[in-house]
Amino acid sequence: MVTTSAPNSQKQNKSTGKSAIPQPKTARGEATRRAILSAAERVIGEKGYNDASIGHITSEAGVAQGTFYIYFKTKEQVFSELVLEMGRLVRHTISESSVSLTDRLDVEKAGLTAFLRFVRAHPNLYKIVQEALFVDPAAYQEYYSKFVTGYRVGLLAAVKKGQISEGDAEIRAWALMGIGRALGEQLVVFHTKKTIPELVDSAHHLIVNGLKP
Numbered sequence: 001m002v003t004t005s006a007p008n009s010q011k012q013n014k015s016t017g018k019s020a021i022p023q024p025k026t027a028r029g030e031a032t033r034r035a036i037l038s039a040a041e042r043v044i045g046e047k048g049y050n051d052a053s054i055g056h057i058t059s060e061a062g063v064a065q066g067t068f069y070i071y072f073k074t075k076e077q078v079f080s081e082l083v084l085e086m087g088r089l090v091r092h093t094i095s096e097s098s099v100s101l102t103d104r105l106d107v108e109k110a111g112l113t114a115f116l117r118f119v120r121a122h123p124n125l126y127k128i129v130q131e132a133l134f135v136d137p138a139a140y141q142e143y144y145s146k147f148v149t150g151y152r153v154g155l156l157a158a159v160k161k162g163q164i165s166e167g168d169a170e171i172r173a174w175a176l177m178g179i180g181r182a183l184g185e186q187l188v189v190f191h192t193k194k195t196i197p198e199l200v201d202s203a204h205h206l207i208v209n210g211l212k213p
Helices: 027-047 054-061 063-069 076-097 104-121 122-137 137-160 169-188 196-209
Strands: none
Touching: 027 054, 027 063, 027 076, 027 122, 054 063, 054 076, 054 137, 076 104, 076 122, 076 137, 104 122, 104 169, 104 196, 122 137, 122 169, 137 169, 169 196
């Protein structure tokens, strides 16, 4: 189930170059829009973008096809919104997981745990983001770029506090995100039997200690 972002206008999105999606003005309209997004999450996540149709989405949402076009112009627009929504939700989830922590290494472990729990709870959203590389590269790039921006700031602050060693913060951010993405695939694509704590403990040991004996 996805939630909606704060209302915005029809101004162009600076990152993707696309028009922002207009937000419903009534509670009923908002509920309908959420139902369409949630249905699209399930249908596109299960069928893939090419095989999922607007008819499949509206049928799953329990609304008429004409209703779809009140809120979205195309299937691609729904897809793009789901990618960006995943980013908003994950960033919020990770932030909440570490709000009371002060040590960067503890933040890393808590954030990775929160991310994998989110992925397990929203496997279709995870699949949609990975498919975005081919369907909507602009949304895909925005998703990861926003993560890198915040990640880099956090790592630089930790270096200044003496909590982690010095190094290229941007490269490290991409590498750490890569660990999370790969472990997400273990859960969603490969259906690993290992538990999230097992995945996190092993990955965190690598992050803290590296491979050197």
